[in-house]
Amino acid sequence: MMTIPSTIAIAANSQQPLQVNRLGYGTMRLTGEGIYGEPANRPEALQILQAAVASGINFLDTADYYGEDVTNRLIAEALYPYNSDLVICTKVGATRKPDKSWIAYNSPQELQTSIENNLRTLKIDQVQLVHFRVMPHSTMPFEKSMEAMFAMQQAGKILHVGVSNVTPEELTTAMSMGAIATVENMYGHGQRTTLKTPHGENRGGEEVIAICEANSIPLIPYFSLVNALHKSDNRIATIAEKYNATEAQVNIAWLLHRSPWLLPIPGTSSLAHFNENRKATTISLTEEDMAFLR
Template sequence: MNTQEITIAAESKHPLKVKRFGYGTMRLTGEGIWGEPANRPEALQILKQCLQSGINFIDTADYYGEDVTNRLIAEALYPYPAELVICTKVGGARKPDKSWVPFNRPEDLRSSIDNNLRTLKTDQISLVHFRVLAGSGVPFKESMQAMFDMQQEGKILHVGVSNVSPDELQTAMDMGNIATVENMYGHAQRSSITLTHGGETRGGEEVLAICEQNKIPLVPYFSLFQSMPKQDNRISTIAKKYNATEAQINLAWLLHRSPWILPIPGTSSLKHFEENLKATEIRLSEADMMFLE
C-alpha cells in the first residue's frame, strides 16, 4: 500500500500516527447490517489482511451486527499490535426489528463504551466517535460532556464526532479536544442528504474546511456507496484513463482532495478489498483533479 501517514490528535500528549487509508467494518455483517457475515472465514481474513497490507486504522461500532464486527476484530487480531488504532462509534443502537435509534443519554453512552471495551477485549479505546442521530431529544452538549467525562476517566483516549453539522462541530471543539470527524463525504456527495436510517446525514465541504483549518482528520463514510450513482461521466472518464475501476478513482480522488482526509472503504469481499488498496497507487494529476471538480 502506497500512502502517507496522518497524525490524529497531533497536539495531545498521545498522538496517533496512522496510514491515510483505513478499513470500515460495517459491511462485514450480514444483510441489513445485521447478524453474522455470509462468509465468516473471508471476513476474518480481510481483517488479518488489513495488518499485512499496512492498514492500521479500523473503524467499527457495537451496533454493527449487533456486536458482530467487534467480535470479529477481537477474534482475528487480538492481542492487538501497538500501532493498530481501533475506532468505534457510540450514540446509536438497533432494535430487534433492525431499526436504528438514538442511544445517546449519558447512561446510554457509558453502557455502549463498557460494551465496546468488553467485546474488543481492551481497557481503553483509542478513538471513539459520538454519532449524532436525529430525534433523540438529548441536547448535543449533554452527550458530548459524557464523552469527555469518560475520556477523563481513561476509558477513551481520544474523542471524535460523527454526522455533525458545522455548528455542532464548533460546539464540540469549544468543549474539548476533538481528534477526528466522521461524516459522509465523497466525490458525488458533499452536502447533506436524508438516509433511510438515521435521519438527516450531514456532509460536506463546510465541515471539511473546519477540519483543515484545525488539523483534524476527516474520516469519510459511505464515500463509495454515495459516489457510485452516475450523476455525470467524469469519474468513468478518469477511470478509463488509468485503466481503473470507478470505485478506485473515487478513493484516489479522496486521497488527493485533502491531506486531512482518511478514507475507510469497507467491503466483505477480499477481492474488492485488494482492489480498493490499489487506489493508493493511483496518482491523479492537477488536470485530473480540475476535471473532476
Template sequence: MPSTITIAPTSAQPLTANRLGYGTMRLTGPDIWGEPANRPEALQILRTAVESGVSYLDTADYYGEDITNRLIREALYPYPAGLVIGTKVGATRRPDKSWVPYNRPEQLRASIDNNLRTLGQEQIQLVHLRLMGHGPVPLDEQLGAMFEMQQEGKILHVGLSNVTRAELEEGLQMGPIATVENMYSYAQRTTLNLPHGVNTGGEEVLDLCEQHQIPLIPFFSLLHALPKADDKIAEIARKYNATPAQINIAWLLHRSPLMLPIPGTSSLAHLRENLAAAAIHLSDEDMAFLG
C-alpha cells in the same frame, strides 16, 4: 500526497495511521445485522487489511449487533503495535433493525463499557459520538459524558460523527475533537436524507477540520451510486485503467491531506482493489477536471 495522517497531533498521545483505513460495517449480515454470510472470509479480510498496511479500523458495537467488534478481536487480538481501532457510540438497533438514538449519558457509558469488553481493551483509542438527532438530550450533555469518560481513561480521543458545522463549532468549544466522521464521496458531498435518518455531508465541515488539524473520516464513500459511465470520474478511470470506485478513493485522498477514507467491503477481492487505489496519483489537472 502524504501516506500517513496524525490524529490529535497537539495532544500528549497523538496517533498515526496510514491514510487508507478500513470500515468494518459491511462484514455483518444483510441490513447490517447478524453474522456474515462467509465468516472465514470476513476474518481473512481483517487479517489481510492489516497485513497490507491498513492501520485504522472503524467499527461500532451496534454493527451486527456486536458482530464487527467480535470479528476484529477474533481475527487480530492481541492487536499489533500501531493499529488504531476507532468505534462509535450514540446509536443502537431495535429488533426490527431500525436505528435509534442511544445517547443519554448512562447509555453512552454502557456503550463504552460494552466496546471495551467486546474488543478486549482497557482503553479505546478513538470514539466517535454519532449524532442521531438530539431529541431530549442536548449535545453538550452527550459530549460532556464523553469527555468525562476520557478523563477517566476509558477513551483516549473523542471524535464526532454525522456532525453539522454548527455542532462541530459547539463541540470545539467544549474540548478537543480529534476526528470527524461524516458521509463524503466524489458523488455525494453534502447532506443526504436516507430512510434511517439524515447523513451530514463532509463538504460543509472540511475547511473547519483543516483549520483545526482534525482528520475527516469519510463514510459511505462507496455505498451511494457513483456517477454514470459517461461522467468525468469514468473518464479518469479509463485514463488510469482503474474502476470508478478506485478513482473515488483516490479523489478523496487527494482532496485533502487530512482525509482518511475507510472504504468497506465484504469481499476479499474488492478489499485488494480498494487498497490498490492508494497507489493512484491524480494530477492537478485531473483534480481540476473532476472538480
C-alpha cells in the same frame, strides 16, 4: 503528478497523537444483511481483517451496533492480541432494535454502557478513539452527550474523542467543550453535502472540511463510494478509463488527493474487492485530473 502524504496524525496537537496510514478499513460491511447479524462468509470476514493489517492498514472503524457487536467480535477473533500501531476507532450514540431499525442511544448512562460494551468485546482497557454519532430525531441535547464523552475521557475509558454526522455548528460546539480528534461524516466525490434519507439526515463532509483543515482534524468519510445518485456525472468513469482502474478506485484516489486531512475507510465484505480498493493508493492523479473532477 501530485504529491500526497501517506500518513495522517490523529490528535496531532495532543500529548498522545496517533499516526496512521491514510487508507483505513471500515468494518460495517462485514455484518449480515441490513448491517445486522453474522456475516454470510465468516472465514472471509476474518481473512479480510487479517489481510488489512498485513497490508499495512492500521486504522479500523467499527461500532458495537454493527451486528450487533459482530464487527467488534470479528476484530478480536482475527487480530487479538493487537499490533502496537493498530488504531481501533469505534462509535457510540446509537443502537439497534430487533426489527433492525436504528435509534438514538445517547444519554450519559447509555453512552457509558456502550463504551463498556466496546471495551469488553474488543478486549481492551481503553478505546483509542471514539466518535459520538449524532442521530436524527434525538431528544438528548448534544451538549449533554458530549459532556458524558469528555467525562469518560477524563476517567481513562477513552483516549481521544471524535464526533460523527455533525453540522458545522455542532462541531464548533464540541470543540468549545474539549479537544476533538476526528470527524466522521458522509463524504465522497458523488455525495459531498448533506443527504436526506427516509431515516434522517447524513450530514456531509463539504460542510465541515474547512473547519477540520484549519484545526488539523482528520475527516474520516463514510459512504465514500456512494455515487448511485449521480449516474449522470461520468467524470469518475472517464478518469477510471484513463488509468485502467475501477470507479471505486478513482473515488478513493480522489479522496486521498482532495485534502491531506482526509482518511478514507472504504469497506467491503469481499476479499477481492478489498485488494482492489487497496490498489487505489497507487493511482497518482494530476492537477488536471483533480480540476476535471472538481
